[in-house]
Amino acid sequence: MRERSLAALSRPEGFDLAVVGGGSTGLAVALLAARAGRSVALIEAHDFASGTSSRSTKLLHGGVRYLAQGEISLVREALQQRRKLIELAPDLAHPLRFVMPAYRWWERWFYGVGLTAYDWLAGDSSLGRTEQYSLAATRNRYPGLQVSGLRGAVSYCDAQFDDTGLAIAMARGAAQAGALVLNRLQATQVTRMPDGDLAIEFSDRESGAGGQLRARDVVNATGVWVDRLRSAPPMVQPSQGVHIVVERRFFPSDEALLLPRTADGRVLFIVPWLKHCVIGTTDTPRDLAEVAPGTEPLPFSSEIDLILTEVSRVLSHAPGRTDILSAWAGLRPLVKPRADSGSATHRISREHSIEVDSRGLVTITGGKWTTCLVMATDALNALPNYPLKTQCPDHGVLPSGLPDMAHRAPTEPEVVWLANHTWARSVEDVLARRSRLLFLNVDAALKAAPAVARTLASCTGRDADLEGFIRIAKAWKDSFQSRQ
Ligand SMILES: Cc1cc2nc3c(=O)[nH]c(=O)nc-3n(C[C@H](O)[C@H](O)[C@H](O)COP(=O)(O)OP(=O)(O)OC[C@H]3O[C@@H](n4cnc5c(N)ncnc54)[C@H](O)[C@@H]3O)c2cc1C
Numbered sequence: 001m002r003e004r005s006l007a008a009l010s011r012p013e014g015f016d017l018a019v020v021g022g023g024s025t026g027l028a029v030a031l032l033a034a035r036a037g038r039s040v041a042l043i044e045a046h047d048f049a050s051g052t053s054s055r056s057t058k059l060l061h062g063g064v065r066y067l068a069q070g071e072i073s074l075v076r077e078a079l080q081q082r083r084k085l086i087e088l089a090p091d092l093a094h095p096l097r098f099v100m101p102a103y104r105w106w107e108r109w110f111y112g113v114g115l116t117a118y119d120w121l122a123g124d125s126s127l128g129r130t131e132q133y134s135l136a137a138t139r140n141r142y143p144g145l146q147v148s149g150l151r152g153a154v155s156y157c158d159a160q161f162d163d164t165g166l167a168i169a170m171a172r173g174a175a176q177a178g179a180l181v182l183n184r185l186q187a188t189q190v191t192r193m194p195d196g197d198l199a200i201e202f203s204d205r206e207s208g209a210g211g212q213l214r215a216r217d218v219v220n221a222t223g224v225w226v227d228r229l230r231s232a233p234p235m236v237q238p239s240q241g242v243h244i245v246v247e248r249r250f251f252p253s254d255e256a257l258l259l260p261r262t263a264d265g266r267v268l269f270i271v272p273w274l275k276h277c278v279i280g281t282t283d284t285p286r287d288l289a290e291v292a293p294g295t296e297p298l299p300f301s302s303e304i305d306l307i308l309t310e311v312s313r314v315l316s317h318a319p320g321r322t323d324i325l326s327a328w329a330g331l332r333p334l335v336k337p338r339a340d341s342g343s344a345t346h347r348i349s350r351e352h353s354i355e356v357d358s359r360g361l362v363t364i365t366g367g368k369w370t371t372c373l374v375m376a377t378d379a380l381n382a383l384p385n386y387p388l389k390t391q392c393p394d395h396g397v398l399p400s401g402l403p404d405m406a407h408r409a410p411t412e413p414e415v416v417w418l419a420n421h422t423w424a425r426s427v428e429d430v431l432a433r434r435s436r437l438l439f440l441n442v443d444a445a446l447k448a449a450p451a452v453a454r455t456l457a458s459c460t461g462r463d464a465d466l467e468g469f470i471r472i473a474k475a476w477k478d479s480f481q482s483r484q
Contacts, residue, residue: 002206005182006182009043009182009213016215017038017219018214019042019043020219020221021045021221022181022183023167024049025365025367025375026042027042027170028372029380030170031170032373033388033390034174040178042179042182043183043202043213044181045184045222045294046184047184047423047428047429051222053223054330054433055241055243055331057278060093060161062122063078064115064260065267066078076121077371079122079125080122080125081371081373082158084373085159089166092162095158096157096158097256098157098256098269099142099154099155100257100258108153112132112154115130126157128157129157133153134152137153138152142251143316144250144317145314163369164434164436165402168433171423186205187222193214197215198215216386217362217383221364223365224331224333226365228293230357235355236334237334238286238288238291238331239332240285241282241284242304242328243307243327244279244307244308244319244324244327245276245327245439245440246277246319246325248277250270251277256272259311259314263306263309268280268281268310273440276440297330299327299328299329304479324480325440325441326441326480328476352367356384362383374392377391403417405434405435406435406436407436408437409435409437412455415452416459418434419459425456425460425464426464426465426468427452427453427469428469431448438473
C-alpha cells in the first residue's frame, strides 16, 4: 500500500497542493483542501502528530491566561473554534469543568469576574456557566485539595480532546477525500520550477531513497522546524512545555484543576486523562539548534521539580518523583516578536503567523491545536496560485477515531487494524500515538513493546524498530527518575 502511494506521489502532473508536516496544522490544511476538491499530497517526516501535536495538555480552550494578557480577539476566536472542533469530532472532544481554588480572600471574587468575562466572550459557544463555591462546598466537591488556608473556589468550563486521535481522524478524513497522505517522508528542499510549479525534494526515511514531488502551491506546516525550509530570518522561538503523569488518586475528580499563578507567573493544570492525572506545563525557551527534527525533546530535571513543587501547594497528598509514571516534553512553535522586547516565552502571543516567500512557499506556524481549522483556512486563503476560500467542515465529517485502547496495551487484532488503517509502522507509532501507553506509563509500554513489534512486523513485512522504541522510552524514564 505504501509503495503504491509512493509511486503516485511522483506523478508528472503533480498536485494542486502539497503540504509538508503532519501535525495539527498540516493535517487541517490537507483535510480542508481535499474536501474542497483539490488534489492534495501531505508528507510527514516521522509520524502524524509525532511533533508538538501529541504533547499538548489536550485542552480545547480560549486560554484563560491570554484573557489576563488582554488578548481579547484571540480568546474569542479560540472559544468559537473550541465549539467547532467538538461539533466536528464529537467522539474525540467533550466539555470539561475546571476548578480554581482560592487561598486568598480576594481570589474568589477576582477570578469570578475574569471567568464571567470568559463566559461572556464565548457567547453562543459557551459550554457552561462559571460557578462559585463556599469553603464547605469546595472541600466536599474536591477532596484532594490542600485545605490549609483554603477559602473557596471558582469553576468554569472549557473542553478536553484526544490530540492524536483527532490527528489520525483528520489524516483519515483527508485520505477519504482523495488526499495522498504519507509518513516517514522528509522534505529537504523546496524550489521553484521554470513553469511556476514548486518542487519538493524528499527523502524516504524507511528506504533512504530520494524523490521529488511537484505542486502548484506548497504549505510549510512543520511546526518549530518551519525555518529549515525557509531562507529568511527565523520566524520561530521554540518554548518547551513538560507534563508529568501520576495516578488519579492524587486528585480524584472528574474535573480539572487550574493553578492560576505559579511562582514564575504561569498557569498549571491538573487534568484527568485516561484514568490518570496529567500535570503541566512549563515554559522553557529552547535554542532551535538543540531541537533538530528527529531529536526527542526531554524534560529537564528542573522542570519536573518545578511541577512537583507547585502541585504540593494545592494537593493534600502531593506526588513525589517516585510517583511519576511518565513525563514528556513538547516544543511550542511561538512566533518571534517583531522587535525583540526580551519577553519571557509565556508572554509571547500564541497567535499564528503566515508568510508567503518569493518562491511562493506558504509557511504557517504558531497558534494552537484549538485554532487549527482557522489556521488552515487562513493558509489556504494565502495560496499564491490557487487561493481557496473554504469553510470549516460540518458536524461529524471525520471518520471515527481509534479503537478504545488508549490506556492499555493493544491486542493483536488492534495492532493489525492500526497498521492497515492508520499508517502505524513502528512500535513507537502504536504505543505513543495510537494507544497512549508510553505517555501514561513508561514501564507498562516497555512491557507491551515486544508483542507489538512481532505483530507489526508480521503485517508490514518490515522491522518495527523495537530497539528505537526502547531507547526513547528509557530516555523518558531517565528524565523523570534521575536528578541531573
Ligand atoms: C506543552 C504544550 C502543551 C500544549 N497544550 C495545548 C492545548 O492544551 N491545547 C491547544 O490548543 N494547544 C496546545 N498546545 C499547542 C499545540 O500543541 C501546537 O500549537 C500544535 O500542536 C502545533 O502543531 P503543528 O502542526 O504546527 O506542529 P507539529 O505538531 O510539531 O507538526 C509539525 C510536523 O512537521 C513534521 N516535519 C518537520 N520537518 C519536516 C520536514 N522537513 N518534512 C516533513 N515533515 C516535517 C514534524 O515531524 C511534525 O510532525 C500545546 C503545546 C505544547 C508544547
